Amino acid sequence: MTTPSGENNSIDLNRFNQVFFEECAENLAEMEQILISLGDREPDQEQMNAIFRAAHSIKGGAGIFGFNDMTVVTHVMESLLDRLRNQEIPFAPGMIDLFLEAGDAISMQLAWHREGKPVDQEAIDGVRAKLQQTIDAGAPAPVPADAPKEGTPLSPEELLPRRCRLAFTPDPEIFARGIRMESIVAELTELAEPGEFDCHAQLMEVPEFAELDPERCLTRWDFTLLTRASREQILDVFMFVADEEQLCIEEEPVDRRTKAAEPAPEQGVIPAAGRRAYDNGETAPGAFGRRGGEIESSIRVNVTKVDQLVNQVGELLITQAMLTQIAAGLDPILHQALQRGLVQLERNTRDLQGSVMSIRLVPISIVFSRFPRLVREIAAKLGKQVELKTTGDSTELDRGLIEKIADPLGHLVRNALDHGLETPEKRVACGKNPMGTLQLSASQVGGRIVIDVTDDGAGLNRDRILAKALECGIPCSEAMSDEEVWPLIFAPGFSTASEVTDISGRGVGMDVVLKNVQGIGGRVQIASEAGKGARFTISLPLTLAILEGLSVAIGKEKFIIPLNVVIESLQPKAEQLKSVNGREVVQVRGEYLPILKLHRIFNLEAEVTEPQRGILVLVEADGERGAILVDALLDEQQVVVKSIETNYRQVEGSAGATILGDGRVALILDLPELFAMHKRL
Amino acid sequence: MQTAHGSAVEQLTAEGGAEYLTFTLGGESYGLDILKVQEIRGYDCVTRIANTPAFIKGVINLRGVIVPIVDLRIKFNMGEVTYHEFTVVIIINVLNKVVGIVVDGVSDVVALPPQSIKPAPELGASLDTRYITGLGTLNDEMLILVDIEKLIGSDELQIVDSTAENTQKEAVNL
Numbered sequence: 001m002t003t004p005s006g007e008n009n010s011i012d013l014n015r016f017n018q019v020f021f022e023e024c025a026e027n028l029a030e031m032e033q034i035l036i037s038l039g040d041r042e043p044d045q046e047q048m049n050a051i052f053r054a055a056h057s058i059k060g061g062a063g064i065f066g067f068n069d070m071t072v073v074t075h076v077m078e079s080l081l082d083r084l085r086n087q088e089i090p091f092a093p094g095m096i097d098l099f100l101e102a103g104d105a106i107s108m109q110l111a112w113h114r115e116g117k118p119v120d121q122e123a124i125d126g127v128r129a130k131l132q133q134t135i136d137a138g139a140p141a142p143v144p145a146d147a148p149k150e151g152t153p154l155s156p157e158e159l160l161p162r163r164c165r166l167a168f169t170p171d172p173e174i175f176a177r178g179i180r181m182e183s184i185v186a187e188l189t190e191l192a193e194p195g196e197f198d199c200h201a202q203l204m205e206v207p208e209f210a211e212l213d214p215e216r217c218l219t220r221w222d223f224t225l226l227t228r229a230s231r232e233q234i235l236d237v238f239m240f241v242a243d244e245e246q247l248c249i250e251e252e253p254v255d256r257r258t259k260a261a262e263p264a265p266e267q268g269v270i271p272a273a274g275r276r277a278y279d280n281g282e283t284a285p286g287a288f289g290r291r292g293g294e295i296e297s298s299i300r301v302n303v304t305k306v307d308q309l310v311n312q313v314g315e316l317l318i319t320q321a322m323l324t325q326i327a328a329g330l331d332p333i334l335h336q337a338l339q340r341g342l343v344q345l346e347r348n349t350r351d352l353q354g355s356v357m358s359i360r361l362v363p364i365s366i367v368f369s370r371f372p373r374l375v376r377e378i379a380a381k382l383g384k385q386v387e388l389k390t391t392g393d394s395t396e397l398d399r400g401l402i403e404k405i406a407d408p409l410g411h412l413v414r415n416a417l418d419h420g421l422e423t424p425e426k427r428v429a430c431g432k433n434p435m436g437t438l439q440l441s442a443s444q445v446g447g448r449i450v451i452d453v454t455d456d457g458a459g460l461n462r463d464r465i466l467a468k469a470l471e472c473g474i475p476c477s478e479a480m481s482d483e484e485v486w487p488l489i490f491a492p493g494f495s496t497a498s499e500v501t502d503i504s505g506r507g508v509g510m511d512v513v514l515k516n517v518q519g520i521g522g523r524v525q526i527a528s529e530a531g532k533g534a535r536f537t538i539s540l541p542l543t544l545a546i547l548e549g550l551s552v553a554i555g556k557e558k559f560i561i562p563l564n565v566v567i568e569s570l571q572p573k574a575e576q577l578k579s580v581n582g583r584e585v586v587q588v589r590g591e592y593l594p595i596l597k598l599h600r601i602f603n604l605e606a607e608v609t610e611p612q613r614g615i616l617v618l619v620e621a622d623g624e625r626g627a628i629l630v631d632a633l634l635d636e637q638q639v640v641v642k643s644i645e646t647n648y649r650q651v652e653g654s655a656g657a658t659i660l661g662d663g664r665v666a667l668i669l670d671l672p673e674l675f676a677m678h679k680r681l
Numbered sequence: 682m683q684t685a686h687g688s689a690v691e692q693l694t695a696e697g698g699a700e701y702l703t704f705t706l707g708g709e710s711y712g713l714d715i716l717k718v719q720e721i722r723g724y725d726c727v728t729r730i731a732n733t734p735a736f737i738k739g740v741i742n743l744r745g746v747i748v749p750i751v752d753l754r755i756k757f758n759m760g761e762v763t764y765h766e767f768t769v770v771i772i773i774n775v776l777n778k779v780v781g782i783v784v785d786g787v788s789d790v791v792a793l794p795p796q797s798i799k800p801a802p803e804l805g806a807s808l809d810t811r812y813i814t815g816l817g818t819l820n821d822e823m824l825i826l827v828d829i830e831k832l833i834g835s836d837e838l839q840i841v842d843s844t845a846e847n848t849q850k851e852a853v854n855l
Contacts, residue, residue: 314745315745318745557728557729601731602731602732603731603732604729604731642745642746642747643747644740644747644749646746646747646778646779647746647747647748647749647778647779647780647840648740648747648748648749648778648780648840649839649840649841651730651731651733652731652732653731653732654730657728657740657747659742659745659747663726663742664726664728664742665726665728665739665740665741665742665747666728667728667730
């Protein structure tokens, strides 16, 4: 049994660790993003600083939280970055890859701490050694030591000890940011020659005792140290602690003969003019992590809390629908106030639902941003030249979908690079630009999100697919149209065994892609033209949780037709009804649409079996149109999508279920599946 | 009463015994592990699902969760099946799934020491021997102990989608 206090401690620590993990992951992602964006260019000062900052934050955080193994690589990396930043080492394109590798090593260590995934210690040591090698190889020729000019720092060994006086005027909120003066003092002591460090604290302004807030820092600090460290090294101590105006550094080279002499105390030290007044709530400029100007006001919330909120709003919607249904049976004149209240309630619930759903929406750039690196590495491995273009990065979709779509997309991207795009030589021979293009685009079309993976490669090879399908025993024939041939690659067991490479074809087939996408209510379509390229289109529902639906009655059963597929509904006249090959169709504005009789597809007892006595709901899904015969239209309402598969298997023809106002379950129709079922009848 | 009952259970658990919920199907008495039972409720408001075997009655809304209902009486061909206000549904929780089973009636909760459970002989019950863990004896009456987890997970009932179970369960579990 753990004592309550012991338990609390571990929980608290865990929570802080979690914050570190998240920040560390963010820093790594930021670093990678910058590195990738560079291509082979040399980073400019700002980018260099950003990379350095990320590495430094990781190192600092890892040190504080006791993940000492993580500081090892970051430390060497930081050293190299520092030298680069100070132009002590010339930039080389290979360094980008090296930094990416280092980032991977840190990610691996992070994963180990976070999820207990195994660490490849050899790889980490390797990266570290390579970084160190780069530093050693690039070490500059010794620079004359008597010119410690600002901006041209020297390696510490080359500097003569000199006396530095630092006047540090922190902003009052410094403690609130978790900065501890003793660690600064400790770091400075390390930089100083043994015994040559002196520290004074001065009160700047003493408030009335009643107003004294012990968590505000009202002291000014003066440090005097004899050091061989460069100005940059000293500044690094104050990184994330102070910006330039809060720190005043006075350096004075010490001649060996006058070494013992104390400098005149008044000599030109101008302390930062008093303490700057920061109003409560005003953020000290650029102080925190020196990210001045990009302060985003956001909070971190546990995902399960958001999910809980979504669920609760879902329940609220059901309750609201129930109330509306009950009120519909009441005399509207007697219960006018109630009706008004219910209308208000409906509006409020919808607003609330909209707001809650928007919390879950995240931009797809989160997924897209993984691909530049993937593409870069695979292209390099395959000797192909590929340009990756992304559009619609800001398209938002449900967080749950984002996580589920990343793997299938990655698979499609790898496939396009491996099988789709040709080598530069081949492309030139075909009269194409040697640089292949891979385009990722996302957009919202109606109630769905459409993601395209387009390449301008060779396209799908019809003959090879047919041959392979035949080989694998998948039913097919030469007479099939292209649109029927392409989906063959999704068949389970359609293996590309003869062309296994380490990029794609690791035994994970396209069937898995399709299954994963279908698992989240999506579909995959393929368009391909030989020699011109291929396009894989994934279409996903905007959110999995709530949907606008039209409830219809068939016999005693109620069904929900998703509103985004409904075009119109009509009562057909006898002359509109025709028969083609024994199948009933309805003529609407010159177009013949097949009639889907739900009672026949679902084996139900319907009141209406003749189209002219019922209502036809015209629908369009995946480019296919049809007319669904129903007994009556009931209501247009928002329904909360519930999974049937949680406790049961997948139900053909339904995309889930919902709970109606009366507490009964109604199935939500899946139109593409219905079309397929209709064709089999 | 309750405390006495509780201590009896503790004693039994220590001996490796367990408690069983007994129910009747046709003329036979069955028992299933009480720990798998979530609740017992009446039979109403079942929404049919198309193109499913007759013993899948449909799904119900159990406080916001969609739960399939299996009528074991139909599955195991036990005479005339009627539904009235006394028809009982046992909601069980196995394999991370919540499933309701329709039975003729629920009788009791009994504790069976392990030594009173005998292996099931071939045949004898309408239920396949595969789904029977043993035969218990209680007051000279035979109790057929059902391995409900195996039964629900079986291909025969088609409740668990053996092929695409995992991905879909996670994906739409919102």
